[in-house]
Amino acid sequence: MSDNHNTTDHAEDHSGPIKTPKQLLLAIVYSFVVPVFGIIGLTYVVGTHFKPVAGAVDPTKSIEQRIAKIGTVQIKDANGPLKSGEDVFKAQCIACHGTGAAGSPKYQDKAAWGARIGKGYAALLTSALKGKGNMGAQGGGDFDDVEVGRAVVFMANAGGAKFAVPDRPAAPAAK
Numbered sequence: 019m020s021d022n023h024n025t026t027d028h029a030e031d032h033s034g035p036i037k038t039p040k041q042l043l044l045a046i047v048y049s050f051v052v053p054v055f056g057i058i059g060l061t062y063v064v065g066t067h068f069k070p071v072a073g074a075v076d077p078t079k080s081i082e083q084r085i086a087k088i089g090t091v092q093i094k095d096a097n098g099p100l101k102s103g104e105d106v107f108k109a110q111c112i113a114c115h116g117t118g119a120a121g122s123p124k125y126q127d128k129a130a131w132g133a134r135i136g137k138g139y140a141a142l143l144t145s146a147l148k149g150k151g152n153m154g155a156q157g158g159g160d161f162d163d164v165e166v167g168r169a170v171v172f173m174a175n176a177g178g179a180k181f182a183v184p185d186r187p188a189a190p191a192a193k
């Protein structure tokens with residue numbers, strides 16, 4: 019009797035959690051479906067969180083952007099009329115030089131400009147184009163270099179200099 023009991027227990031131990039064909043079917047489905055979703059999840063993580071290494075094709079850029087030459091040249095209207103020194107001064111330089119703000123030589127202050135004028139126009143132009151001390155390149159503006167030169171002359175001449183007003187070099191075709 020006790021033997022019989024043991025045999026029954028044994029048989030139950032080996033039957034496992036799957037007891038009906040429906041459970042078997044479910045087990046099979048899950049054993050395929052769950053890994054598939056796991057793979058989809060991993061693909062998503064890799065796709066969104068890992069950036070492509072330098073030089074790799076960036077899928078967020080259009081083909082035009084990808085095949086474009088590196089370094090483009092922005093062409094300003096090279097033949098358009100140039101602003102006068104006074105225009106540039108009033109548009110940009112006056113912000114500091116109008117009052118002598120930030121330690122700048124004040125407009126029409128001959129003492130402040132005198133020493134600087136002595137350095138010559140080329141040195142002053144270089145300072146204005148590249149920036150100096152508290153002054154950014156082009157005084158923080160975005161002008162044609164000749165326009166900045168004219169503004170330098172405008173201010174320097176008001177400070178006692180007698181620099182000639184610069185113009186853009188004549189086009190080669192005009193020779």
Ligand code: HEC
Nearest residue numbers: 111114120121122134142145146150151152153157169170
């Ligand atoms: C943000 C304020 C600011 C603006 C705007 C500004 N400047 Fe200046 N500028 C200065 C300061 C400050 C100095 C003195 C720099 C120094 O000597 O350290 C200076 C100096 C100069 C000098 C003398 C440079 C030298 O070598 O002694 C020239 C020329 C000049 N500015 C031209 C210009 C022109 C042209 C503009 C407009 C396009 C302009 N600045 C706009 C602040 C300004």
